[in-house]
Amino acid sequence: MGVAVIGASMTKFGQRDAWIRELLSQAGEECLTDAGVAPDDVEHLYVSNMSSGEFEGQTGIMNLLAHDLGVLPAYSERVDQTSSSGGAGIYEAWQSVASGASEMTLLVGAEKMTHKTTGQATDIIASITHPDEYKHGVTLPSFAGMTARHYLERFDAPRESLARVAVKNHRNGVDNPKAQFQKEITMEKALESPIIADPLRLYDFCPITDGSAALMFTTEERAKEITDEYAVVSGIGGATDTHVVHERDDPTVMGGVVESSEQAYEMAGLGPDDLDVAELHDMFTILEFLQLEGIGVADQGTAWELAMDGATAKDGDLPINTSGGLKSKGHPLGASGVAQGVEIYEQLVGEAGPRQVEADTALACNVGGFGNCVITTIMEAAE
Amino acid sequence: MGVAVIGASMTKFGQRDAWIRELLSQAGEECLTDAGVAPDDVEHLYVSNMSSGEFEGQTGIMNLLAHDLGVLPAYSERVDQTSSSGGAGIYEAWQSVASGASEMTLLVGAEKMTHKTTGQATDIIASITHPDEYKHGVTLPSFAGMTARHYLERFDAPRESLARVAVKNHRNGVDNPKAQFQKEITMEKALESPIIADPLRLYDFCPITDGSAALMFTTEERAKEITDEYAVVSGIGGATDTHVVHERDDPTVMGGVVESSEQAYEMAGLGPDDLDVAELHDMFTILEFLQLEGIGVADQGTAWELAMDGATAKDGDLPINTSGGLKSKGHPLGASGVAQGVEIYEQLVGEAGPRQVEADTALACNVGGFGNCVITTIMEAAE
Numbered sequence: 001m002g003v004a005v006i007g008a009s010m011t012k013f014g015q016r017d018a019w020i021r022e023l024l025s026q027a028g029e030e031c032l033t034d035a036g037v038a039p040d041d042v043e044h045l046y047v048s049n050m051s052s053g054e055f056e057g058q059t060g061i062m063n064l065l066a067h068d069l070g071v072l073p074a075y076s077e078r079v080d081q082t083s084s085s086g087g088a089g090i091y092e093a094w095q096s097v098a099s100g101a102s103e104m105t106l107l108v109g110a111e112k113m114t115h116k117t118t119g120q121a122t123d124i125i126a127s128i129t130h131p132d133e134y135k136h137g138v139t140l141p142s143f144a145g146m147t148a149r150h151y152l153e154r155f156d157a158p159r160e161s162l163a164r165v166a167v168k169n170h171r172n173g174v175d176n177p178k179a180q181f182q183k184e185i186t187m188e189k190a191l192e193s194p195i196i197a198d199p200l201r202l203y204d205f206c207p208i209t210d211g212s213a214a215l216m217f218t219t220e221e222r223a224k225e226i227t228d229e230y231a232v233v234s235g236i237g238g239a240t241d242t243h244v245v246h247e248r249d250d251p252t253v254m255g256g257v258v259e260s261s262e263q264a265y266e267m268a269g270l271g272p273d274d275l276d277v278a279e280l281h282d283m284f285t286i287l288e289f290l291q292l293e294g295i296g297v298a299d300q301g302t303a304w305e306l307a308m309d310g311a312t313a314k315d316g317d318l319p320i321n322t323s324g325g326l327k328s329k330g331h332p333l334g335a336s337g338v339a340q341g342v343e344i345y346e347q348l349v350g351e352a353g354p355r356q357v358e359a360d361t362a363l364a365c366n367v368g369g370f371g372n373c374v375i376t377t378i379m380e381a382a383e
Numbered sequence: 384m385g386v387a388v389i390g391a392s393m394t395k396f397g398q399r400d401a402w403i404r405e406l407l408s409q410a411g412e413e414c415l416t417d418a419g420v421a422p423d424d425v426e427h428l429y430v431s432n433m434s435s436g437e438f439e440g441q442t443g444i445m446n447l448l449a450h451d452l453g454v455l456p457a458y459s460e461r462v463d464q465t466s467s468s469g470g471a472g473i474y475e476a477w478q479s480v481a482s483g484a485s486e487m488t489l490l491v492g493a494e495k496m497t498h499k500t501t502g503q504a505t506d507i508i509a510s511i512t513h514p515d516e517y518k519h520g521v522t523l524p525s526f527a528g529m530t531a532r533h534y535l536e537r538f539d540a541p542r543e544s545l546a547r548v549a550v551k552n553h554r555n556g557v558d559n560p561k562a563q564f565q566k567e568i569t570m571e572k573a574l575e576s577p578i579i580a581d582p583l584r585l586y587d588f589c590p591i592t593d594g595s596a597a598l599m600f601t602t603e604e605r606a607k608e609i610t611d612e613y614a615v616v617s618g619i620g621g622a623t624d625t626h627v628v629h630e631r632d633d634p635t636v637m638g639g640v641v642e643s644s645e646q647a648y649e650m651a652g653l654g655p656d657d658l659d660v661a662e663l664h665d666m667f668t669i670l671e672f673l674q675l676e677g678i679g680v681a682d683q684g685t686a687w688e689l690a691m692d693g694a695t696a697k698d699g700d701l702p703i704n705t706s707g708g709l710k711s712k713g714h715p716l717g718a719s720g721v722a723q724g725v726e727i728y729e730q731l732v733g734e735a736g737p738r739q740v741e742a743d744t745a746l747a748c749n750v751g752g753f754g755n756c757v758i759t760t761i762m763e764a765a766e
Binding site for chain 1: 404427428433434436437440441442443445446447449450451454455456457458459460461462463464465471474475477478479481482483484507510511512513514619620621622623624625626627638639642643751752755756
């Protein structure tokens, strides 16, 4: 059964003076309004969230949201796949409609993080890593630093190419009123910012963020009755890579990205050349390169060239992260994958405002851990 | 597409000297063996778990388990629906196969709880309740006490009827080598145990438990190729009730049980009279009555009579909780719903050993919170 997206919303991302309950409700209500769907019509509600218990001492948030939105007796469930919880929520929402279990599924992703210190937040995030690596003190930023160094040396890529990702995504974020940072940065600023995990510097990393995002899914048949402006989830796939990062054959190959994108392309009957726009999981700048290669847009070791020649800029051949990406939009763990879906949906239905590009086919790649789990989603504009 | 269950396993439930990682692996490996499925054949892996982060400081457990079982690159995801996370996992596993996303889905539920003090565990569990009720100090046991008092008075039911549920389920647990408690209790012992939430006493409550359980799902078509002994998930439904418990119209009606069982009966084309055996969520003895009424086996206010006249005993008209129920088998939150599925699967394929009853049709009802969310599953023996 064809699955369509008929509505989207997101709260302002950033340091928010609101708890997760309020963030979820705001995004959920705005999505109901955007889709023109009454609460009574919602049959399944998924909440993408990694750690509301650890961050806020509040669990059962899917039941709480179902209650607050007035969608009872809709089925409600929380989906966790660490940083790719949002993408996993898209996969579950798709399955709920494709299986016939639900005709109207609301997905809301959220995380509330900034009330913790950076150290506390980093501790919670580090709890996803393999115990055998965690005990050696390896964190996600350190994986990123080691991978970046290896990539730059092995493929003879200039350090500037990473900074260009940050500069581009900050530029895109200026046009996104929901982004955490709406400010341009210069190459100099990126290249002279403090070292975090050599060779990566402050501007190679996404921030810690509060925020929520939502999408409404239904059957293609029902979508046609409701609206002319919808997108179709034509391909989707998910995959897991080794949980011990150092066991991977090649540190520059994200196996989960390769596998999940192959599944999505096969389902959609498309390939990388068909893409018009994409959101990639730029938690660290180096990941934008690895994903461009993983989804088949660039050969191994060459994605940095796309950053250098502007091919991934908004006016380039394949605009990447028109939303500003995790880098400038922010990365509230459970919301990020949903927000990627919001961006490609808005691009496909022509609601992206100053960020709008011409797009009939779009891809989103949401990464958990250091590529430990990945969801790739392809959406197409309704014909 | 018809969805079948072709394998099941569970670890010993109780106070276990093992972390959640080991519990998950043990159940997962035994389920692969029981189903005769190679790790490579698993396409989706769901982990039902409420709070590994809060209980153990370990998150990302679905990626960890995928790694440990060697099922890569299978998609892996954690499903949380508080105490009904296991039932939610069954629903997701069903959707993954019914939607065509996966042909072979492994579901493993687990919780590791006993290393915390009772106070710490109760705090974690209480974090699921609505903030407006939580701040007044209302806990799940106190809801149970108030509901039991109301039920006994309103329906003129004897206090002994609740004790009979405990005595019956402890009797059933004697025949379950995986149960936390394999010991009979007397009516006197139950009725004289310490008061916890008047009128409920110690033996009206399930224990705190470590444990894991697993089920293997595939298409009915593929099941036929693999084995003669399988069960079919012929009906399934899920629903959410008010998150503020005191907002419900009638405290003795579990709306989520009514709604989810109606969905499951409709999908299966069956009714309560067709059931041969059922597992109900007896976190508190009173809940066995409310669920018998919610699934339509007894009229409102009459389920206590079934306990008094032995109709729900193993040799009665409709045996309830042949596994021993949460009461004697134990209640590791994320595992309990899966373990209910294990019991009805084993009853349907004739693998329940000394607990075996004659059964072609079975139901499991898994409850989160105080009925805040509910999953009802109906399985039938393969023809």
